[in-house]
Amino acid sequence: MADVVRPSDRFRQGMATRRRVLGDAHVDRASGSATPFDQPFQEMITEGAWGTVWSRPGISPRERSMITIALLAALGHDEEVAMHVRATVNTGASREDITEALMHVAVYAGVPAANRAFKIAKHVFDRIDAGETGGGSHD
Structure with a gap:
């Protein structure tokens, strides 16, 4: 049985921020069209851009x-x-x-x-x- 990878807290925060900013329809399209080739990229931008930078306090x-x-x-x-x-x-x-x-x-x-x-x-x-x-x- 394959190990199930659970999303990190940063990923969950990033996905919430990404949906709040870009909207569910956009995020659903981007996530739905991900393949094994670009899935790591989708995860990285969700954690990095949206879970880190866009989720920071201050501005x-x-x-x-x-x-x-x-x-x-x-x-x-x-x-x-x-x-x-x-x-x-x-x-x-x-x-x-x-x-x-x-x-x-x-x-x-x-x-x-x-x-x-x-x-x-x-x-x-x-x-x-x-x-x-x-x-x-x-x-």
């Missing part, structure tokens, strides 16, 4: 959203920018907050990076305003 989910979107935009990770812009409906970051974060991207990471991220955010907000949900990366 709010709103502030974490702003920081995350700015970093992802600066690095050119378009799908992740879109996913985290969608998540702002759960974190409390306003459209004005995202504008301010992307203004910082323009100054510190370059106008082309900010321009691309503004286009992505506008598209996401248009979809949200139209009542559409879903899609995006498997993070």
Whole structure:
């Protein structure tokens, strides 16, 4: 009989935070599409990103959203920018907050990076305003 591996406390905390920020539908899609090949990656990001960084006290989910979107935009990770812009409906970051974060991207990471991220955010907000949900990366 195979050993059953129980999730760590950090994994459980990470999954709760991940669901609170990204929503059950997104997390269910990402978890449901995991294979033996990428399951270790899903576990690592759940524990590391969501169970450690996103679950830390000290700054709010709103502030974490702003920081995350700015970093992802600066690095050119378009799908992740879109996913985290969608998540702002759960974190409390306003459209004005995202504008301010992307203004910082323009100054510190370059106008082309900010321009691309503004286009992505506008598209996401248009979809949200139209009542559409879903899609995006498997993070």
